[in-house]
Amino acid sequence: MNRIYSINLLFIFLIGAFFSSCAPVKFQKTSVAVVPFCSGAGCITDGPQITCDPKINSSATTYTYVTGGVLPNISSQCNPSQVDYTWVVKRADTSLISATIPGLSGANPVGVDFTGLGPGSYYVYLTASKTGSTYASFNASTPLEFIVGGVGNQLICDPKLNQTLTSITLGSADNNAQISANCNPAAGSYIWSVTKDNNPIAIAGLSGGTSTPDIKSYGAGVYRVSLYATVIGSQHWQSSTPLVITIVNPPAPTTPIACNPRINGSMTALSIMRSSPHPLISANCIPSNGIYSWTVTRNGNPVTVAGLAGANSNPNFLALGTGTYLIYLNVTATNYTAWNTTTPLTLTVDSGSGGQNVNCAPRLNSTAVSTTITQSGSNPLVTSSCIPSNAVHSWSVFKDGVPIVISGLSGPSSTPNFTGAGLGTYQVYLTAAASGYNAYVTPWPLEVVVSATASPYRPMSIQKVVQATDNKVDIVVVVDDSNSMLPENTKLAERLQGFVNDLTTSGIDWQICATVTHDQVSSGNMYWGLSRNWVSYTGTPQWVLRSNANDPYTIFTNTIAAIGAGWANTDDERPLKAAFFHAEYNPYNTCYRNDAALSVLMLSDEDERSVGGDPGAVFFSNELKYLDADDQPHGYINKIKQLFGIGKRLSVNSIIVKPNDSACLASQDATTKSHYGYKLNELSHLTNGFVGSICDTNYSNSLYYFRDRIVTSLASIPLECAPVGPITVSITPAMGVVNTSLQNNTVVFSPTIPPGRTVNIQYNCSQN
Numbered sequence: 001m002n003r004i005y006s007i008n009l010l011f012i013f014l015i016g017a018f019f020s021s022c023a024p025v026k027f028q029k030t031s032v033a034v035v036p037f038c039s040g041a042g043c044i045t046d047g048p049q050i051t052c053d054p055k056i057n058s059s060a061t062t063y064t065y066v067t068g069g070v071l072p073n074i075s076s077q078c079n080p081s082q083v084d085y086t087w088v089v090k091r092a093d094t095s096l097i098s099a100t101i102p103g104l105s106g107a108n109p110v111g112v113d114f115t116g117l118g119p120g121s122y123y124v125y126l127t128a129s130k131t132g133s134t135y136a137s138f139n140a141s142t143p144l145e146f147i148v149g150g151v152g153n154q155l156i157c158d159p160k161l162n163q164t165l166t167s168i169t170l171g172s173a174d175n176n177a178q179i180s181a182n183c184n185p186a187a188g189s190y191i192w193s194v195t196k197d198n199n200p201i202a203i204a205g206l207s208g209g210t211s212t213p214d215i216k217s218y219g220a221g222v223y224r225v226s227l228y229a230t231v232i233g234s235q236h237w238q239s240s241t242p243l244v245i246t247i248v249n250p251p252a253p254t255t256p257i258a259c260n261p262r263i264n265g266s267m268t269a270l271s272i273m274r275s276s277p278h279p280l281i282s283a284n285c286i287p288s289n290g291i292y293s294w295t296v297t298r299n300g301n302p303v304t305v306a307g308l309a310g311a312n313s314n315p316n317f318l319a320l321g322t323g324t325y326l327i328y329l330n331v332t333a334t335n336y337t338a339w340n341t342t343t344p345l346t347l348t349v350d351s352g353s354g355g356q357n358v359n360c361a362p363r364l365n366s367t368a369v370s371t372t373i374t375q376s377g378s379n380p381l382v383t384s385s386c387i388p389s390n391a392v393h394s395w396s397v398f399k400d401g402v403p404i405v406i407s408g409l410s411g412p413s414s415t416p417n418f419t420g421a422g423l424g425t426y427q428v429y430l431t432a433a434a435s436g437y438n439a440y441v442t443p444w445p446l447e448v449v450v451s452a453t454a455s456p457y458r459p460m461s462i463q464k465v466v467q468a469t470d471n472k473v474d475i476v477v478v479v480d481d482s483n484s485m486l487p488e489n490t491k492l493a494e495r496l497q498g499f500v501n502d503l504t505t506s507g508i509d510w511q512i513c514a515t516v517t518h519d520q521v522s523s524g525n526m527y528w529g530l531s532r533n534w535v536s537y538t539g540t541p542q543w544v545l546r547s548n549a550n551d552p553y554t555i556f557t558n559t560i561a562a563i564g565a566g567w568a569n570t571d572d573e574r575p576l577k578a579a580f581f582h583a584e585y586n587p588y589n590t591c592y593r594n595d596a597a598l599s600v601l602m603l604s605d606e607d608e609r610s611v612g613g614d615p616g617a618v619f620f621s622n623e624l625k626y627l628d629a630d631d632q633p634h635g636y637i638n639k640i641k642q643l644f645g646i647g648k649r650l651s652v653n654s655i656i657v658k659p660n661d662s663a664c665l666a667s668q669d670a671t672t673k674s675h676y677g678y679k680l681n682e683l684s685h686l687t688n689g690f691v692g693s694i695c696d697t698n699y700s701n702s703l704y705y706f707r708d709r710i711v712t713s714l715a716s717i718p719l720e721c722a723p724v725g726p727i728t729v730s731i732t733p734a735m736g737v738v739n740t741s742l743q744n745n746t747v748v749f750s751p752t753i754p755p756g757r758t759v760n761i762q763y764n765c766s767q768n
Contacts, residue, residue, distance in 0.1 A: 050138040052078040062145040071111040086127040092230040093188035119150035134524035155234040157183040167244035187229035257339035259285040269346040269392040271435035278314040290333035358440035360386040370447035391434040438613040438627040441635040457764040472596030475512035480604040493560035497553035499703040512545040513591035529581030580630040600652040608679040633683035653689040654680040664695035721765035728762040
């Protein structure tokens with residue numbers, strides 16, 4: 001079969017952070033008291049919606065500068081007022097202005113001066129938010145307008161419904177109305193605002209000069225649609241009378257809500273102990289704006305669990321004590337049919353101390369890890385051989401890279417119906433969890449091939465056309481911000497400038513995101529793997545630092561300084577878990593480009609969850625914590641394969657206390673207790689990554705090797721198995737001498753294959 005591989009490189013530095021307007025709270029390993037980040041009347045901790053009514057000189061929304069005139073002031077009029085104020089300036093064509101505008105800062109800017117930008121119309125948008133609070137941010141829907149001489153009033157718009165109407169009534173059999181701005185000249189930006197029954201509402205699809213949004217899907221009511229339009233060389237145009245759309249007798253809901261509830265991102269069953277962190281309960285519904293109703297039973301009796309609400313939450317099951325909790329969900333949404341749990345999530349809380357591992361040996365027909373069967377042949381027996389035998393099994397299957405449900409696959413032993421699912425290659429993954437044990441995650445999947453004829457080998461064929469865009473690298477920085485890590489994080493920041501310069505010099509198109517080694521708050525809920533904003537960076541979005549950024553050194557050092565170290569609850573370092581969920585959230589964080597390669601850098605002075613789930617490594621009595629599936633090296637590798645396909649290039653690099661480096665361990669222990677990074681070391685070796693020492697004077701050498709691994713990964717193609725027999729490689733059109741080597745089931749080329757050539761690789765995989 002032919003496969004075309006794209007390269008996707010994401011570089012993840014694990015750096016923990018929590019941003020606050022108050023001073024960080026420093027913790028030692030032996031600390032038992034938890035001090036709040038911020039206290040007093042000036043700290044916002046709870047509330048509904050931040051409201052603002054920005055005006056120029058108290059009452060105006062537009063201002064024209066005159067020679068010798070007094071510069072204008074802006075009043076934000078926000079409630080509450082102790083929030084973070086962000087003023088964004090755009091031109092009439094919506095292009096962002098990054099230059100500093102004199103006077104434009106703070107809650108109530110004074111003496112705002114746009115004259116230095118020259119003639120034109122400039123539009124100011126206010127965002128008011130508060131990090132760490134449950135207040136919903138205020139985002140201005142219409143801007144303030146500042147006009148610097150030489151601008152007339154030539155923009156004329158004539159909004160209409162269905163070309164000619166200013167009002168319309170739509171019934172269940174009618175089509176949605178087309179909404180047109182009819183601006184002359186064509187506007188540079190169109191800002192539409194809508195109220196439903198006099199309440200503001202956001203309408204998806206309403207944009208640009210002409211659109212036909214599905215307003216009927218928002219239900220019966222009276223919708224008033226207003227336009228604010230801008231164009232270069234003119235003042236803005238704004239509706240004086242809105243368009244009116246009346247919806248009556250909306251169609252009955254026919255689309256069902258789709259939900260996929262999970263514990264900690266991927267599990268339907270989990271056992272935790274009294275010392276464990278609160279699990280993440282996610283609904284994963286489409287649409288996501290429904291009304292969520294969770295119900296729980298404990299040992300068969302209904303209970304109320306504090307904090308269990310909404311689409312994502314970290315409820316406190318531990319406060320209710322040991323037992324088996326069954327979690328049910330009902331979701332409703334306007335114009336959708338409701339969703340109800342058919343199989344509840346299962347959470348078991350016990351009093352065990354953890355430390356042991358669930359051990360499994362998944363096999364096909366008792367002994368094989370791969371097999372080929374014909375469609376008329378017998379399906380294989382799938383066994384787990386897990387110890388303890390009462391572990392909860394969670395099987396998942398991918399057919400040719402696409403998730404699929406195979407009937408009959410369940411429990412410790414079953415004969416699932418692969419043949420009934422048709423010809424193809426099936427990869428079978430297992431996660432097993434048991435009370436008081438570290439979870440088991442399949443290191444490599446079982447493989448079942450259903451083919452027309454049986455063969456001892458599976459012939460494999462890869463065809464890749466080398467693209468000019470194969471030079472892309474996505475970099476995400478995740479820094480361990482626990483109590484001892486500030487010096488190491490600072491050393492890293494100081495060397496990143498040279499690192500990215502080397503990438504740029506090598507012709508690599510890079511971008512960097514950042515996340516942290518502990519869970520973070522967002523909208524009142526705790527999440528792992530959220531991206532962090534880069535301090536002093538003006539790009540959009542602010543958490544994706546791109547290769548054209550100005551002064552990366554200042555951005556890196558300012559961000560590390562803002563991250564700091566020693567925040568509350570940061571001593572349970574989980575870099576693998578953070579990386580796992582950062583990838584899981586890729587549809588939202590925009591850090592993973594489809595045509596870039598993926599690399600990861602983890603920086604930590606301890607192992608996953610301090611001791612990697614190893615009782616023998618414990619120094620402090622509270623250090624031993626069980627590992628979830630998303631804390632395991634193979635769990636992360638499997639997640640990347642499941643999200644991005646088996647052809648994804650992955651290289652995980654780490655800066656750690658290298659296993660058996662007793663001198664480095666002693667040096668780190670002189671400040672605070674550290675541990676060998678066994679789990680991080682394992683993940684790096686599994687992915688052809690480099691392992692550097694955290695005790696190095698600076699990290700220039702390590703970053704040099706990381707850069708080298710990135711360049712190497714761009715010149716490589718991963719195979720699906722350990723090949724049996726010879727590998728045949730051909731390049732069209734032919735080029736000079738090209739050396740190939742096999743590294744961890746990856747073919748590496750030297751020199752790099754230039755764009756425009758096609759690489760063909762033929763090899764065999766064993767059936768057993």
